[in-house]
Amino acid sequence: MYSKLKAGLLVAGLVVAGLAQATDALPSWNEGDTKKSIIEFVTKTSDAASSSYIPESERIAVFDNDGTLWAEKPVYFQLYFALDQLKLMAPEHPEWKTKQPYADLLAGKIPKDLTEKDLVELVMTTHANMSSAEFRNKVQDWAATAKHPKTNQLFTDMVYQPMLELLTYLREHGYSTYIVSGGGVDFMRAWAPSVYGIPDEQIIGSRIELEYKVIDGKPQILRAPKLFFNNDKGGKPVGIQQVIGKQPIMAFGNSDGDQAMIQWTTSGTGPRFGLLVHHTDAKREWAYDKDSKVGHLDSALTMAHEQGWTIADMKNDWLTIFKWEATGQAAKE
């Protein structure tokens, strides 16, 4: 019974896969070496008849989020959430009117000399001292309405259309698609499942301390104002080992913060795939790499060339950049 069912599924799956290819699963990717390298890799690793075949349970693809799945300029979008929370909290904190960096931040200015310590304090002030459930609600409320200062689009529509297509394409070929981000895991879980089709349990990120407490008879998971794990740089392979316990097959990033993750992924035996998104389109998005603090890309680009990772040049490889553009096009057609 089971094997029959399985065979039926396999056939149905292949038909679906065949149709998807015939109709171009990656329409926002320009025809060229980048697109070709992705399709060739996915095809050979998911084809049971191929010598490069990888069983489905091992087919893990990991994606950085900021600058890889959605934009990150002029600053990480999670910072806008923190600033918006600060404004909501301000009436209860009159002392912020004269205290820096709060006074500047509340006035809409991001001080140029904002230190790492300031940032951590800002995140702890706005992300902790509440339950996980309350935090999720706050982020969901924010994500439903908050808009990008330059494009005036919802932040959740500032996701890259080519990557949305890639996520779907990979899942259709039996890959599990994980987010592995320096951003906060519970921040992402509040909106990423509906935006990317990636469930909570496949989202890995930085974490603050959590504490289980029963308050007035009600069990709660409380968010304590202390960083527990920084899921960036060497923390990314560590986060992957903690949560997934397997070395991924494919890794996608855009900055030096992703270098260790792609290096770890591609160092495994058998077929492996690493890709860097290079922000090269100043007109349709932003162009930046080694001179940018946000999304700093320098040593990872050198390593990409040395190791033969694929580089997605946004200007040349992506026909459409943002989801909201794709939606706009569809509306016009």
Place this chain on the structure above:
Amino acid sequence: MYSKLKAGLLVAGLVVAGLAQATDALPSWNEGDTKKSIIEFVTKTSDAASSSYIPESERIAVFDNDGTLWAEKPVYFQLYFALDQLKLMAPEHPEWKTKQPYADLLAGKIPKDLTEKDLVELVMTTHANMSSAEFRNKVQDWAATAKHPKTNQLFTDMVYQPMLELLTYLREHGYSTYIVSGGGVDFMRAWAPSVYGIPDEQIIGSRIELEYKVIDGKPQILRAPKLFFNNDKGGKPVGIQQVIGKQPIMAFGNSDGDQAMIQWTTSGTGPRFGLLVHHTDAKREWAYDKDSKVGHLDSALTMAHEQGWTIADMKNDWLTIFKWEATGQAAKE
């Protein structure tokens, strides 16, 4: 195309579910209230026509391991692994011959006054200062041959047959089955996927510090001799939030270490299910609860009665206890 495929799957799934029920998916469970409560809960939460239906993405079941999925007497099996590693390491550590607790442990004696500090040192000595890959190999080598001192069965055959059937039954009804254990996550990952059918990424446990390092050009994940996260008691709901990000629907445990996990699970809105395995069979297994240090069960049993959690009484509810007995029976038939 997709919706047709989905409909086909649904029908096939229902047929399979129907067949499974007709042939008794839980043959090692005695007919009675415990078995009935499990089947009723799983049936109503997985039946799309039921008012208690829960979407598959939310159907999360969490299981403690020691004393819930496999035995834990006379001491946690991971301790036997540590002792066997100690013996393998002894030739390189002549100083252990005269140093306690090493001398006793190497002589096969577990000192009655072994402190928590001794235990942590023992674990760090045998579980750290190597790569994740090396550690996995060591555990796998051990699991393939190490036998229980009383039954002379492989530790990996000291798993509970009724729980194996339950895991399969739950997965057939769209539940994701997670291990949430105080044991080491990478210790379990080395054998649990093949023994329970639970993949690495659905195993949550205690963790030591990991570090990403490139040594002689080879990327490695190294195990540092320092506890990073203790996945026990209140740590279990925290571990669940860290990794899964959702409140489970069903929780299974056997000791006070599982109380917070079951309390957290059953405190959610909508249908929830908590179950305690009560070790009541001194003849076929072990009988213990509040007077035992290993698998200590006291306040959780009180709470189970107060909150109406299901209690599986091993003596009365389980027709077969161990996998090796079931296999033995099958061999005889």
